[in-house]
Amino acid sequence: MPFKTSFLQFPYRALTAFALALMPTVFASQVTAGELEDFQQAIRAKYDMKEQAFASNDPEPILTRFYSSSVISTGPDGSTHVGREELRPIYNEVIASTVRIEPYKSFVRGDAGWDWVNFHVTPPPEAGAEPFTFKMLFLWERIDGQWWSHGEMYVMGEFDTH
Structure with missing residues (x-):
């Protein structure tokens, strides 16, 4: 047979x-051995730039060097802002705060990735508000060798990083 x-x-x-x-x-x-580390280093530089822009009360680097032109940002109240120009008034309002971005969990594959972070905000003393933290998700794409945030979502709260 x-x-x-x-x-x-x-x-x-x-x-x-x-x-x-x-x-x-x-x-x-x-993911290659160094791909995740390279991604984390590259976006850490973006986070450092964003933190410095807040410290300098200058939203321009955030709007033109952190976010892509088609960024989508959705907040805890469900509000959504599309594009840099819709984000501009928001950043003009909050830029006096101090922020610290603490990575929690990252993922990357090729030219796309995301990063969960704790986004710590300390309002200026004259605001009379207490510090708070957002759990945030940033969506990233590498274009011509540079990482750009295409989107973010955030809610009140904090990831346990310890």
């Missing part, structure tokens, strides 16, 4: 060949 033996072996051979053909694709899609 050579036909039955060949016929029964065919699916296994075909599946094995198919799996072997896919292996380079599967391994290529895995």
Whole structure:
């Protein structure tokens, strides 16, 4: 019964060949050893720039060097702002605060990634408000070698980083 033996072996051979053909694709899609670290360093530089812009009361670097032109920002009240120009009045209002961005969990694959952070805000003394923290998710894309935030969502609260 050579036909039955060949016929029964065919699916296994075909599946094995198919799996072997896919292996380079599967391994290529895995994060390389340095990819996550490179991503975290690059976005840390963006966070440092954003923190410095707040310290300098200058929203321009945030609007033109942190966010993409098509950024979408959604806050805890459900408000949504699309594009840099819709964010500008918000940043003009809050820029006097001091912020500190504390990474919590990152993911990257190729030219796309996201980063969960604690976004600590200390309002200026004249505001008479207590410090608070947002849990934030930043969505990132690398374009021509530079990472840009295309979106963010945030709610009140704080991730346990300890």
